[in-house]
Each structure stands twice: as C-alpha cells, then as structure tokens.
Amino acid sequence: ESMKAEIQRLTDALVMQKEETEGLKEDLKELMTSYSSLKDQSMKTLAHLQANERFLADITDRHSKFFKTDMPDLLERLNSNSHSLQSYNVKIKRLGEIVQDVQRKNERNVFASVMMTLLTWLLSLIALIVLGMTSFFNSIKRPM
Numbered sequence: 001e002s003m004k005a006e007i008q009r010l011t012d013a014l015v016m017q018k019e020e021t022e023g024l025k026e027d028l029k030e031l032m033t034s035y036s037s038l039k040d041q042s043m044k045t046l047a048h049l050q051a052n053e054r055f056l057a058d059i060t061d062r063h064s065k066f067f068k069t070d071m072p073d074l075l076e077r078l079n080s081n082s083h084s085l086q087s088y089n090v091k092i093k094r095l096g097e098i099v100q101d102v103q104r105k106n107e108r109n110v111f112a113s114v115m116m117t118l119l120t121w122l123l124s125l126i127a128l129i130v131l132g133m134t135s136f137f138n139s140i141k142r143p144m
Helices: 002-141
Strands: none
Touching: none
16 A cells, blocks of 8 residues: 555656656747747847948948048138138229229219319300300490
C-alpha cells in the first residue's frame, strides 16, 4: 500500500513534470520566435542607424564645405556688392546735387528771361509811344 501510494505520487510527479516540460517547451518556442523577431527588428534598426549615420556624415560634409569654401566666397561677393552699392550711392548723391544746381540755374534763367521779356515789352511800348508822339508833334509842326 505504501508502495502504491509512492508509485502514485511518483506518477503524479512525472505527469506534473511532463506538463511543466511541455509548458517550458512552449515558452522556449515563444522565446525563440520573439528572439528571431527582435533580431529582425534589431537588424532593421541597425540598418536605419547606419543609413542615418551616412546621411548625417553627408550633411556634416556639406556643412563643412559650405562654411569652409562657399561661405567665404559669398561673403566676398556680398562685400564687393556692398562696396559697389556704396559707390553708386555716392554717385547718385552727386548727381542729385548736380540736378539741384541745374534747377537753381534754370530758375534764375527763367526769372532773367521773364524780366528780359517784360523789359523788351516795356521798351517796345515806350518806343511806340515815342514814335507816336514824334509823329503827333511832327503833324502839329507842319501846318504852322
């Protein structure tokens, strides 16, 4: 009887051990599937990281090239253009001064022209009056 109980206990233990082994086998399969999935994801992530590193290196190279070669050229062109603009600005100011001088002279010439015209009219009027008076006096003197 005690042997039967012992056999029963061992049989139960063996069944339990088989169930645990089956559970462990299923867990191992899940772990293997998860491991392979994680390995695939890791490979993809690693590939993305490598691509990003190449992209970053390319951007860094472009950035370095821009600041080492292109930027000084651009600054030189900007400075050159700035000097040209300043030169043009000075020339435009000088032209503005010349235009103002010409306008002042023109205004003086217009004033002088108007005065000369008025003087000419006045002298013509006086000459006409003198001629008229001369002819009037000559007509008065003849009959006498």
